[in-house]
Amino acid sequence: MKFHEPRNLAILNALIITVTYIILFFSSVVLIFPHAFTHFSSYLILILSSVLLFLMAYFIFRYTLERFIYSKIRLIYKSIHLFKVGKKEKPVILPEQNIIENVQTEVESWEDEKQKEIEQLNRLEEYRRDFIGNVSHELKTPLFNIQGYVSTLLDGGLEDPTINREYLKRSEKSIERLVKIIEDLDEISQLDSGHIRLNVTRFDIVALTQEVAEMLEMKAIKHHISITVNKPEKHILVEGDKDKIRQVLTNIIDNSIRYGKCEDGHTKITFFDMDENILTEITDNGIGIETSDLVRVFERFYRTDRGRAVTRKGKGLGLAISKHIIEAHQQTIQVRSTIGVGTTFGFTLKKA
Ligand SMILES: Nc1ncnc2c1ncn2[C@@H]1O[C@H](COP(=O)(O)OP(=O)(O)OP(=O)(O)O)[C@@H](O)[C@H]1O
Ligand SMILES: [Mg+2]
Structure with missing residues (x-):
């Protein structure tokens, strides 16, 4: 028996009240009229009043509990639903809907979604870290080459006919590589953002x-x-x-x-x-x-x-x-x- 459901809670409460009533009924009647329980009608009154009390207590409890819980949960349900469907759509809560059960399933599916989103964000974060590491690595190699050749040329290599043209050519190659990397990256990001129109x-x-x-x-x-x-x-x-x-x-x-x-x-x-x-x-x-x-x-x-x-x-x-x-x-x-x-x-x- 699930005690978090208003129906079951109401049954439990009604039972407690009814049992207390029966005990009180017995003790008071036995004390005041010790011979009263010899009559069949006394038992009938007790049974009928207990059943009546049980039903009344059950319905009153259930009604108050549900009203109380629904007033609280309705708000949560609305917020979750609004969040899930996007702010534009208004959530429709039909009277026959079991909001408590709905909230449970909505929260569970929400949790699943959030878990997936977190996993995806973690993957993206890992990918972003790798990507930045890779970009700097790929750019570093040709840049350091160019830096090395230019420094050597400035330190006197420019006047040395055996290396000056060769070092300039090598620098040019590294620059070409840098340009190609930037062009490729630019193309990928344009494709990524959907800016490139296919012809x-x-x-x-x-x-x-x-x-x-x-x-x-x-x-x-x-x-x-x-x-x-x-x-x-x-x-x-x-x-x-x-x-x-x-x-x-x-x-x-x-x-x-x-x-x-x-x-x-x-x-x-x-x-x-x-x-x-x-x-x-x-x-x-x-x-x-x-x-x-x-x-x-x-x-x-x-x-x-x-x-x-x-x-x-x-x-x-x-x-x-x-x-x-x-x-x-x-x-x-x-x-x-x-x-x-x-x-x-x-x-x-x-x-x-
Ligand atoms: N046919 C293949 N056989 C074996 N390995 C391959 C093959 N094609 C691609 N690869 C592997 O996949 C990697 C990525 O290929 P990709 O074409 O993206 O880059 P790349 O060839 O290294 O450089 P570029 O950007 O100039 O094309 C390569 O570096 C290589 O390790
Ligand atoms: Mg390739």
Whole structure:
């Protein structure tokens, strides 16, 4: 029996009063009229009056309790409800609603929501901390390089023909890297805030992939990697921002070369018809990505240890931008990988 419910509390109180009444009735009647309980009618009076008292006490208690509790809880319920539905909607409390039960469920679901929000905020806070750490780390390296070269040049290196041009060139490279990082970050934040308007057109995804593959061919040859575009018989028309999708393809194919197998490496691009969408998959037989890193490679500045070991050139921003671009199209991008076997990146686009 739940004693926090007004009905049960009223029963308990009515019982206490009735039992007290019976005891008092007995003791007083026995004292004053010792022979009264020999008559059946006395018992009948006692039973009837007890039942009546019980019912009266029950209803009075229940009514007062409910009025009291409801007046308090109504306010809490209203506040919770207002908070949940937003200030615009007015909460409607129907007379048949059990407010106490409602408050309990509302508070429980509210608690769940708040718990989830706290977890998400903690994750965001952790992500923000990592992000700031990563930004400063990525900016520090080229900045310190520039500082070193400029100091050497100012300390007399400017007059030394063996190093002056070379140090200026290296400084220029570091500046280019800084500019690229800032441009990439700017692009991500613009995509994030929804400020970039997609210029959606219909285009042939196979032709665009072919174009990107040709553009990266020289780089691939240098790394002994072959690129194959599995061309279907027909054109595949999709809807999207062509320049942005070119950027996605460039980064993923470039990654397949960068983190590809040094000897006899290959990158294969295949298209799959998925009813409403077209799935483009880019598969390499390169170094692969650890399972624990798979979910993180789309984070800004995230680079795997294996990736860092292969090259220091990466900024860890290409996949973050790609993910933002694909999500701005309301489509998805995923990755699967096995260490030593290779990696497949896939993204979908709406069929035109
Ligand atoms: N095909 C791949 N095979 C193995 N590792 C990969 C592959 N693609 C990406 N990675 C890992 O994911 C990380 C993030 O990739 P991402 O393209 O975002 O950055 P990046 O290539 O390092 O630099 P950039 O910003 O210049 O593209 C890489 O540093 C690498 O560790
Ligand atoms: Mg990249």
